[in-house]
Amino acid sequence: MKALKLIGCLAAAGVAAASVLAISGVSAQQRVVKVAYVGPLTGPNTAMGIGTRNSMELAFREVNAKNILPFKVELVSETDDSKPSTGVAAIQKLCNDPDVVATSAHWNSPVALATIPYFKGCNLLNLVSGASVDALTEGGVEEMGRVSTPFGYLLPHLAESLVKRMNIKTIAIIKSRDAFGEAGTKGFIPEFEKRGGKVIAIEDYNVGDRDYTAILTKVRQLKPDAVYLSGLTTEAALVVRQMRQLGMKMPFVGHAGWQTSTFVEAAGEAGQGAIVVTSLPFLSQLPDGEGFAKRYAAAGFREPPEAYGPFGYAAGQVIIELLKRHGPDRKAIVAGLRKLQDVETIFGKGRFDERGELQPKYVDMAVLKGKEWVQLPK
Amino acid sequence: MLEIENFSARYGQVSALQQVALRVEAGEAVCLLGSNGAGKSTLIRSVMGIGPDIGGQLRFENKDLLALRVEDRIRNGIAVVFEGRGILQSMTVHENLLMGGFCRGKQEVEHAVEEAMSTFPILKSRQNQLAGTLSGGEQQMLAIARALIARPKLIMLDEPSMGLAPIVVETVFEAIAEINKRGVAILLVEQNMHMALSVSNRFYVLNCGSIVLEGKVGDGVFVSGDGRALSEEELESAYMGEKS
Amino acid sequence: MIELVLQHAVNALALSAIYALVAIGISLFFGVMGIVNLAHGDIATIGVFVSLAAFQFLLGAGAVDITAVGFAVALGNIGALLLGIVGAAAGGLLFYRIAFYPLRNAPPIIGLLCSVGVGFMIRESILNFYPDGRNPQPFPAIIPADLIEIGGVIIQYKHIVVVSVALLAVLALAYCVERTKFGRAMRSVLNNRDVARSLGVSAQRLTVIVFALGSALAGLAGLMNGLYYNLVQSDMGVLLTVKGFTAAVIGGLGNIYGALLGALLVGFIEALTAGFLPAGSAYKDIAVFGVLIVILIVRPYGLIGRPATERV
Ligand SMILES: Nc1ncnc2c1ncn2[C@@H]1O[C@H](COP(=O)(O)OP(=O)(O)OP(=O)(O)O)[C@@H](O)[C@H]1O
Ligand SMILES: [Mg+2]
Numbered sequence: 001m002k003a004l005k006l007i008g009c010l011a012a013a014g015v016a017a018a019s020v021l022a023i024s025g026v027s028a029q030q031r032v033v034k035v036a037y038v039g040p041l042t043g044p045n046t047a048m049g050i051g052t053r054n055s056m057e058l059a060f061r062e063v064n065a066k067n068i069l070p071f072k073v074e075l076v077s078e079t080d081d082s083k084p085s086t087g088v089a090a091i092q093k094l095c096n097d098p099d100v101v102a103t104s105a106h107w108n109s110p111v112a113l114a115t116i117p118y119f120k121g122c123n124l125l126n127l128v129s130g131a132s133v134d135a136l137t138e139g140g141v142e143e144m145g146r147v148s149t150p151f152g153y154l155l156p157h158l159a160e161s162l163v164k165r166m167n168i169k170t171i172a173i174i175k176s177r178d179a180f181g182e183a184g185t186k187g188f189i190p191e192f193e194k195r196g197g198k199v200i201a202i203e204d205y206n207v208g209d210r211d212y213t214a215i216l217t218k219v220r221q222l223k224p225d226a227v228y229l230s231g232l233t234t235e236a237a238l239v240v241r242q243m244r245q246l247g248m249k250m251p252f253v254g255h256a257g258w259q260t261s262t263f264v265e266a267a268g269e270a271g272q273g274a275i276v277v278t279s280l281p282f283l284s285q286l287p288d289g290e291g292f293a294k295r296y297a298a299a300g301f302r303e304p305p306e307a308y309g310p311f312g313y314a315a316g317q318v319i320i321e322l323l324k325r326h327g328p329d330r331k332a333i334v335a336g337l338r339k340l341q342d343v344e345t346i347f348g349k350g351r352f353d354e355r356g357e358l359q360p361k362y363v364d365m366a367v368l369k370g371k372e373w374v375q376l377p378k
Numbered sequence: 379m380l381e382i383e384n385f386s387a388r389y390g391q392v393s394a395l396q397q398v399a400l401r402v403e404a405g406e407a408v409c410l411l412g413s414n415g416a417g418k419s420t421l422i423r424s425v426m427g428i429g430p431d432i433g434g435q436l437r438f439e440n441k442d443l444l445a446l447r448v449e450d451r452i453r454n455g456i457a458v459v460f461e462g463r464g465i466l467q468s469m470t471v472h473e474n475l476l477m478g479g480f481c482r483g484k485q486e487v488e489h490a491v492e493e494a495m496s497t498f499p500i501l502k503s504r505q506n507q508l509a510g511t512l513s514g515g516e517q518q519m520l521a522i523a524r525a526l527i528a529r530p531k532l533i534m535l536d537e538p539s540m541g542l543a544p545i546v547v548e549t550v551f552e553a554i555a556e557i558n559k560r561g562v563a564i565l566l567v568e569q570n571m572h573m574a575l576s577v578s579n580r581f582y583v584l585n586c587g588s589i590v591l592e593g594k595v596g597d598g599v600f601v602s603g604d605g606r607a608l609s610e611e612e613l614e615s616a617y618m619g620e621k622s
Numbered sequence: 623m624i625e626l627v628l629q630h631a632v633n634a635l636a637l638s639a640i641y642a643l644v645a646i647g648i649s650l651f652f653g654v655m656g657i658v659n660l661a662h663g664d665i666a667t668i669g670v671f672v673s674l675a676a677f678q679f680l681l682g683a684g685a686v687d688i689t690a691v692g693f694a695v696a697l698g699n700i701g702a703l704l705l706g707i708v709g710a711a712a713g714g715l716l717f718y719r720i721a722f723y724p725l726r727n728a729p730p731i732i733g734l735l736c737s738v739g740v741g742f743m744i745r746e747s748i749l750n751f752y753p754d755g756r757n758p759q760p761f762p763a764i765i766p767a768d769l770i771e772i773g774g775v776i777i778q779y780k781h782i783v784v785v786s787v788a789l790l791a792v793l794a795l796a797y798c799v800e801r802t803k804f805g806r807a808m809r810s811v812l813n814n815r816d817v818a819r820s821l822g823v824s825a826q827r828l829t830v831i832v833f834a835l836g837s838a839l840a841g842l843a844g845l846m847n848g849l850y851y852n853l854v855q856s857d858m859g860v861l862l863t864v865k866g867f868t869a870a871v872i873g874g875l876g877n878i879y880g881a882l883l884g885a886l887l888v889g890f891i892e893a894l895t896a897g898f899l900p901a902g903s904a905y906k907d908i909a910v911f912g913v914l915i916v917i918l919i920v921r922p923y924g925l926i927g928r929p930a931t932e933r934v
Binding site (some may be wrong): 044202203204205207208209210211212213214215217218221233235237238241242245246248262265268303368 | 626629630634638664693756757758759760763766778780785799847851852853855857858860861892893896897901902903904906908
């Protein structure tokens with residue numbers, strides 16, 4: 001016990017000494033403040049991570065060039081490898097670096113869920129720019145905020161668009177028999193029925209199933225106006241292929257769960273015309289979208305910004321605004337987030353609600369044309 | 379013809395045969411007696427090449443058997459009839475016979491199968507029936523007929539009387555005697571001492587993995603290796619492993 | 623109603639055909655070698671990806687339109703498919719040599735565990751080393767998407783191709799098993815290993831041949847699966863193993879006709895549960911395993927199987 005206390009004292013003294021050194025050793029003028037991006041910079045989702053990080057970096061380069069802050073903002077980045085364990089290690093490391101004052105972390109929801117207690121533990125802001133489970137900002141943790149669009153905003157928009165824009169009255173739902181498929185159904189049905197739509201079939205499948213002809217044969221008899229798939233890419237591709245093979249020509253709709261480039265490849269010809277509700281911004285629809293695209297291209301990054309780039313850029317913009325108002329102080333930054341009621345981002349004028357979510361949320365409908373997901377014509 | 383010397387066999391740590399010496403001359407009928415677990419089947423399986431770990435000398439017509447694969451041992455003239463009617467139950471009688479000639483050419487086999495079926499007419503009439511549906515005696519006849527297809531010089535039979543009615547046993551032994559008469563050497567493993575000795579020229583008694591007695595059979599008299607006449611009781615007690 | 627039943631039957635038949643090709647191999651491996659090969663479906667995946675690579679090469683090299691009609695194209699397509707079958711057989715043999723052969727005298731459970739490891743190796747290798755192996759990949763749709771409609775029942779060309787290829791393969795195999803010396807040797811080993819050996823059948827050589835043959839059939843199953851669904855992925859074999867294994871056990875391990883019967887049962891139970899129970903597709907696996915359990919209780923050795931002790 002005694003030994004433990006001693007170690008604790010020594011550690012505290014060490015940290016104190018280090019921060020004194022850090023502050024006194026550097027003159028105020030050259031002072032550098034670190035902001036961190038943590039995401040999949042390795043592993044299967046690397047492209048997404050790098051695009052987001054570059055976009056955030058662009059925001060900091062721009063503010064540094066303008067010299068409007070009394071210090072320079074430096075982006076540091078860590079990979080979470082899309083794995084909770086790696087993510088936790090990365091956040092622990094950042095927590096222990098006193099120069100790091102704010103973070104935008106994680107593209108994968110399981111990773112983001114795993115690190116919440118660590119952000120809370122060291123009063124570090126995590127302004128999420130990717131992960132999309134609603135729960136991230138529902139736990140009342142002050143350190144959590146988000147600029148990207150969580151799942152919960154998509155389904156009402158999907159129901160609205162189906163009924164009002166596409167005139168779809170009856171729908172058959174095919175969903176994966178897990179929490180994800182369930183979430184996409186539970187959130188959708190009341191919204192759809194509220195608007196006068198009718199769900200005429202709900203069919204479950206197990207992830208990994210390859211044959212859907214039995215379900216589809218059944219659904220075909222019912223002649224729904226559309227088939228809604230709540231699941232992930234592989235199954236969506238198989239279902240739409242088998243639908244078209246059975247001569248079922250009704251719209252195939254869904255959500256961001258399978259709005260991927262892999263779906264484009266995997267579904268092939270059958271995927272053409274598939275419609276999803278999306279939270280991935282179409283740059284042409286953003287107030288500063290075109291400008292962002294130009295500046296990103298000019299900045300000389302080797303990789304494209306990818307779908308989440310605008311969110312990374314917006315996270316950078318919000319953090320700069322917080323630094324401007326509260327200085328490089330973790331606690332003040334966390335406390336300041338929900339007070340931001342007039343922040344300018346790539347999405348236009350925005351404000352943060354009590355959950356820590358940037359409002360209004362970006363949400364849109366996309367349709368697969370050729371190899372691209374394009375905006376569904378209004 | 380078959381010479382076994384200083385032969386031992388073990389299943390992992392368990393020794394099944396120790397320093398066994400046994401000979402079978404061409405055309406001879408030799409029987410190997412011994413109670414349950416004495417190692418009789420182990421010996422036969424070892425000669426065939428599908429036994430456990432072995433050591434010692436095993437020669438057939440002056441060839442080292444240990445260097446030969448099973449199929450080469452068959453080609454050299456050794457065949458076996460396993461205990462408990464080692465037939466292929468879910469194959470037909472005809473297919474069983476064909477399998478007897480697995481190591482021989484197609485035409486020879488067809489000829490030999492025809493011949494076997496004329497020797498054992500019952501097999502001919504049942505040739506397309508599954509072997510497992512034959513009666514016990516018929517199955518034993520099939521196993522013996524199948525062993526003959528390979529044209530062996532030595533047939534080893536492991537307890538051919540096992541589980542058969544006495545009248546059937548007699549038929550089986552008649553067949554064995556007949557085969558021996560045609561010049562095929564026989565190594566007969568039996569617990570049915572009297573039947574076995576009735577068709578044999580010589581005998582060995584195996585007890586707990588070792589040969590404890592050997593001798594000749596002549597006109598109902600048993601003579602041990604050293605020329606001493608043996609009483610039936612003496613033989614029986616050696617066989618049963620009782621030290622009297 | 624009747625056409626709905628018929629439609630489900632058509633679908634079930636195609637499923638059964640694919641399962642049968644896998645089940646036969648699993649059943650034979652168990653009968654001949656006494657090991658349950660839980661990597662069998664993954665060996666099918668090897669075949670699929672070898673074939674896919676060949677197709678991608680054809681597409682890349684000459685910019686061939688593999689869906690076009692023509693002699694050269696047909697030749698290329700058949701070549702790519704054959705390459706897949708050969709690939710599966712070679713893959714099967716390789717894993718037999720490096721994984722199963724060294725364990726031939728070990729208790730069966732070790733062989734089973736080893737096969738689980740082999741399955742992992744295959745899946746992870748494709749995942750990591752095949753270009754874009756993490757994502758599902760489209761498999762060339764070389765069977766025209768046309769369909770025949772008879773009284774509301776849709777029969778796709780795919781159905782016809784898959785079922786007839788499987789049927790041909792099974793008939794050819796049945797001929798081999800019933801009428802040839804190799805077939806007799808194999809059945810004798812299935813029947814009584816010791817007796818077979820005493821008659822000069824080399825169990826070792828037979829094992830190698832059976833492994834190659836079973837793997838080739840698995841490869842064929844994988845290719846049919848690819849052609850049927852037009853989408854393949856590194857872990858597609860897991861499902862094939864599960865379904866094939868279930869079919870083999872239902873029919874009775876060690877019996878190819880049992881495997882066939884089991885496959886038909888599995889395919890039809892799946893299609894009918896998914897097709898006629900409300901929200902049935904989620905319960906089709908439960909239904910299949912329920913039937914499996916009932917059959918094992920009533921007939922522990924499968925529908926047309928025999929006790930394993932007879933084989934020893
Ligand atoms: N596969 C085996 N593994 C281990 N031990 C074995 C095996 N086969 C036989 N044994 C043992 O070897 C010894 C000899 O067995 P073997 O079968 O040769 O006897 P046997 O004389 O043929 O007996 P029986 O008259 O009952 O047929 C016995 O102790 C037996 O338990
Ligand atoms: Mg014995």
